[in-house]
Amino acid sequence: MLNVINVINTLHIQFKNYAPIPLLLQRMMTIESIEVLNGPSVWSDTRHKLIQMRLNLHELEQCPTNTIPGFFERLNKLIPTLYSHRCSPGVAGGFFERVKEGTWMGHVVEHIALEIQTLAGFDTGFGRTRETETPGTYNVVFSFINEDIGIYAATAAINIAEALVRSDRYEIEKDLDQMRIIGRCDVSKSSKISANNVDLI
Numbered sequence: 145m146l147n148v149i150n151v152i153n154t155l156h157i158q159f160k161n162y163a164p165i166p167l168l169l170q171r172m173m174t175i176e177s178i179e180v181l182n183g184p185s186v187w188s189d190t191r192h193k194l195i196q197m198r199l200n201l202h203e204l205e206q207c208p209t210n211t212i213p214g215f216f217e218r219l220n221k222l223i224p225t226l227y228s229h230r231c232s233p234g235v236a237g238g239f240f241e242r243v244k245e246g247t248w249m250g251h252v253v254e255h256i257a258l259e260i261q262t263l264a265g266f267d268t269g270f271g272r273t274r275e276t277e278t279p280g281t282y283n284v285v286f287s288f289i290n291e292d293i294g295i296y297a298a299t300a301a302i303n304i305a306e307a308l309v310r311s312d313r314y315e316i317e318k319d320l321d322q323m324r325i326i327g328r329c330d331v332s333k334s335s336k337i338s339a340n341n342v343d344l345i
Contacts, residue, residue, distance in 0.1 A: 172306045173249065174200040176281065178298055180291055187285050191270050195257070195294045197284045198276065199250050199302070204309070205280035210246035218308045219243060219252070222316060226259050248273075249305055250282035257286045257294075257301035260316065264323035266293055293323045 229239035271286040288294025307314040
């Protein structure tokens with residue numbers, strides 16, 4: 145069953161008992177919906193834990209990465225580990241080559257969402273980005289280990305991408321710390337549930 149989370153026209157997103165993610169007031173992109181896919185899907189028969197985010201790029205649809213001055217340099221400086229992403233060229237550095245040649249912001253968001261999860265200690269690697277029937281609106285799909293962290297990564301990735309477009313300073317470590325906190329909280333809750341179940345046996 146799909147867990148659909150509507151995030152249209154919101155200024156904050158609250159995930160269960162965790163701190164909300166601050167969103168930029170002047171949005172460049174809009175999340176129209178987020179779905180958590182648990183099981184086979186049109187994206188993969190074997191990858192059973194995926195976030196599917198419907199993302200409207202608005203004016204950024206007309207701005208592939210090679211048209212944004214300094215975008216690659218800022219991305220490389222902020223998240224140099226993205227070099228390991230092979231992407232369609234099939235080799236290390238492949239994603240960076242795509243950024244230099246020009247790719248769309250939904251594709252960038254996908255890779256950022258994957259990498260920040262990995263940097264936080266939740267290693268992921270599967271993603272797809274495809275335009276929907278609505279021009280400028282994309283399905284951005286990426287894998288997760290922890291559902292709450294995957295949802296957090298979706299919005300954090302957009303915040304990061306928009307900051308890079310604007311050439312704003314961004315403290316990525318705050319996102320990584322928050323994802324680690326979410327992971328520890330979920331482990332703690334799972335342990336308590338397991339202990340309660342043992343008591344009931």
